[in-house]
Amino acid sequence: MGRLIHSALSIILATGLVACGGSGGDEVTENASINVGADRDAVEKSELIINAQVSPPGGTFRWQQLSGPAIEGLPSEEQELALMLPDVKGDRAAQIKVDYRAPDNTLVSDTLTINIASANQLPQIAIAQIAPEQLPSQYNDVVTLSAAGSSDPDENGFIASYLWQQTEGPQLQFSAVDEATLSFRHPLLDSDTTLAWTVFVSDDEGGQVSTEYSLLLNKTAQVVIANAGDDQQATEFDTVTLNAGNSETVSGQFSCYWQQQSGSAVTLASERQCETQFVAPDIDVAQQLSFSVRVSDELNRSASDEVTVSVQRRALGLINDTGMSACFNNSQAISCDSTDFQGQDAQQGRDSVAQRLDKVGKGDMAFDFTKLNEFADELPDSATEFACVRDNVTGLIWEVKQANTHTLPNTDLREGQNHYSWALNGEGGVLIGSERAPANSSCPSDVDCSVQQYIDEVNAIDFCGGANWRLPTYVELLSLVDYQRHGQAHMISPDYFIHTPSVSLLGHLNYWTSRTSVDGQSLSQAFIIDMSSGNDLAYPKDNTAYVRLVRNP
Incomplete structure (x- = not known):
């Protein structure tokens, strides 16, 4: 029994060699051990000495890094290491491991954690x-x-x-x-x-x-800086904004006073507001308007500045607008500010600025007419007797009809109820498709009732100071139509184009134009404009229609 106990004790003693380390990661062997000591604390960029204690001596070493910032000097096969710790951005930890192979080829290992503290140097300021x-x-x-x-x-x-x-x-x-x-x-x-x-x-x-x-x-020589803004470009009838809001004072507080220096007089919305507005005037030629602003601070220190507004004429065209002053949707009148139905006649062109136009004469919306006597001299707008009308937009002079006092064909030459077939002379003679209605049929002529015959007879009497009367073009005649009068007896101004027939032809007030309708065959139709509806129509030349002559000044 004693012999058995002695043998067991010998076995325990023979196998009890253990490798000890800071991390406790040692391997158990029969004959070898290694120990690198406890974990170490060190400062960046410093030298750290590490020594591995082993038993039995005489074996080989292999050091390697497992994690953390790279350490200079690893890997290594020395028993004692002199490690140069790296520069770190904030505290870091590095783990290294060493393997030891004893002379009897037994392998044991240990690990070590190195806590590297950052030694940051503060910035140096230079301004x-x-x-x-x-x-x-x-x-x-x-x-x-x-x-x-x-x-x-x-x-x-x-x-x-x-x-x-x-x-x-x-x-x-x-x-x-x-x-x-x-x-x-x-x-x-x-x-x-x-x-x-x-x-x-x-x-x-x-x-x-x-x-x-x-x-x-340093203090500044000037303590108030007036700024009237940049020079501007505008078109007549535009709303122009003057703004001295970028002026400067020491306190940032200031008041303004505007005055116009030159150009057509305008009315400022407010002379004593730093931001004010005016409507660019109606002009005949381009011109410059200049304005000055006086800027004052709370101590009544002041300075002035000027701004120029170059005003150009608005491209309103050389013909009249449609006469429309209202906007519509699919069924009723609406505000012209509506974004659902944009671009309507009342929003653009001459009618959109009708209230601001500086007219030569008078007329609804943008229409501008002047009454003339039989010698083409101007008459006041209040005149009730006049022979013709000058359109101040187009410059054309229009025939005004005589009163309808008789029964066809026993009428006067220029009665409004006379009507004619389409026939015109051109440079090469009678135009193709011309048709001449019989004499004394729809007019008082003993020759024929054609447009050309009527033109010849009116020119022969030097009517209204001219012998160059002619049939209007399509665009010229259309320029008289006032679409705002839709639904009334006729769509032409009753104040200036008096004696318009009250009895229509076949339910229409058809007036001839000089434009032939090109149908590709007979050229037998010309365009008429219905003054009761504003519509146009290609109309057979052998039919009769009303005539309103026109001439250039």
């Missing part, structure tokens, strides 16, 4: 004024301060952020407060003024330092 080039700065100069010369003493460190905080002086508008440079405009000053900032600079490891920086700005 300088780099603009303007010529010092001291003057009003409106861009002043630039720079902290870009600041540095990080760490070998591989850098400046990560900047922050400028103004602590003294008037409030300014800065380019940015979180960049290396800070820019602002030299303001108006009525005394020398000190500006001050606290400047914060941080490095890539979170280290931050701050400093105070101050700058003296």
Whole structure:
């Protein structure tokens, strides 16, 4: 029994060799052990000596890094190491392992954790004024301060952020407060003024330092800057805005007073508001309007500035507009401000500015007519007896009919109820398709009742001071139609085109134009315009229609 106990004890003693280390990761062998000691604390960029204690001696070593920032000197096969710890951005941990192969080829290992502390050096601040080039700065100069010369003493460190905080002086508008440079405009000053900032600079490891920086700005010679705005381009009848809101005073508070200096007189919405408006006048030729503004601060210190508005004529065209003053949807009148039905006649062209037009004569909406006597002399608009009418938009002179006092064909030459077939002479003679209605059929002529015969007879009497009367073109006749009169007896001004027939032909008030309808065959039709509806129609030339002659001045 004693022999058995002695043998068991011998076995335990023979197998009880253990490798001890800081991490407890040792391997159990029969003959070998290794121990690198407890985990170590060290500072970045310092040298650290590590020694592995082994038993039995005489074996080989292999060191390697398992994790963490790379350490100079690894891997290695020495028993004792002199490690150079790396530069770290913040505290870091590195783990290394050593393997030991004993002389009997037994392999044991141990691990060590090295806690590397960062030894960050704080930034060094440098601030300088780099603009303007010529010092001291003057009003409106861009002043630039720079902290870009600041540095990080760490070998591989850098400046990560900047922050400028103004602590003294008037409030300014800065380019940015979180960049290396800070820019602002030299303001108006009525005394020398000190500006001050606290400047914060941080490095890539979170280290931050701050400093105070101050700058003296000289007072300005002028303490009120009037700014009437940039010169403008406008078109007659435009609404023009004058704005002196960009004027400057030391306090930022000011009042304004506007006056017109030249050009056609306009009415300002308010002379004593810094922002005001006016409507560009009706002009015959382009012109310039000039305005001055006097800007005053709360101490009644003031300065003035001028602005010019170049006004061009509005391209209203050489013919009349449609006469429409209202806008419509599919079924009823609506506001012309509606965005659902845009681009209507009442919103554009001459009618859209009818109330502002400087007319030669008078007329509804944008129509502009002047009454003339039998010699083409102008008459007042109140005249009840007149022979013809001048359209002041197109410049054309229109025939005014005689009163309808008789029964066809026993009528006067120019009665409105006379009607004619379409026949005209051209440079080469009678135009193709011309048709001549019989004499004394629908007019009082003993020759024939054609348009050409009527033209010849009117020119023969030098009517209304001219012998160049003719049949109007399609566009000329259409320019008389006032579509605002839709639904009334006729769509032409009753104040200027008197004696329009009350009895229509076949339910229409058809008037001939000089335009032949090109049907590709006989040229037997010409366009008429129905003055009771405003519609046009290709109409057979052998039919008869009413005639209103026109001539150029």
